Amino acid sequence: MSIINTSVPNNEILIKLGARGNLSLGVEKWDEVYHGRLRQILISHGDAINSIQVSYTDGSGRLVLAPRHGGYGEKFDCVDLESWETLTMVGGYYGPLRGNNAGIVRSLAFGTNGATYGPFGIEEGTPFRFNIPSGVRFWGFHGGSDSRYLHAIGIYIKSMARYYLAPKPERVSFSRSTRSVPWM
DSSP: OEEEOSSOGGGEEEEEEEEEEOOOTTOEEEEEEOSSEEEEEEEEESSSEEEEEEEEEOTTSOEEEOOOEEOOOSEEEEEEOOTTOOEEEEEEEEEEETTEEEEEEEEEEEEESSOEEEEEEOOOSEEEEEEOOTTEEEEEEEEEEOSSOEEEEEEEEEEEEEOOOSSOOOOOOOOOOOOOOOOO
């Protein structure tokens, strides 16, 4: 886990979790941080996850299609999120495929506050799961891929907390005063 805040507006804290899978030499590492709301997750798969791609709405409400990471598979699925849905879980399996000891992402599943999508691919290998609790929000994916498969995947989450470095808050001191009240 690492904490970054270089591109997040308003001093919000961005946390990088993962990646699960294999980020060995020859795997292209990538980062997709979204400054908007996730709308679609596009998955190409077969006996493993071949690629992942997302679309999101930016700050002006315009739909943006992020780059595809990975290759083409036998099947294609699109998870369409409703405007009120937020991602609460990303899980799946990673491991070797047909003698490939390097390991790849074998399956993916997604949970929202309204539904569960998947699993896509084959649930074989080592399981993983990223839970996104209340108080934080999904903010993007990162991982590694080549021209055929998704080798690793992780997520970015954004804390709803903010930090402030300056100015320091003022100290207020309260003094106790006692005064006698005349009895009537």
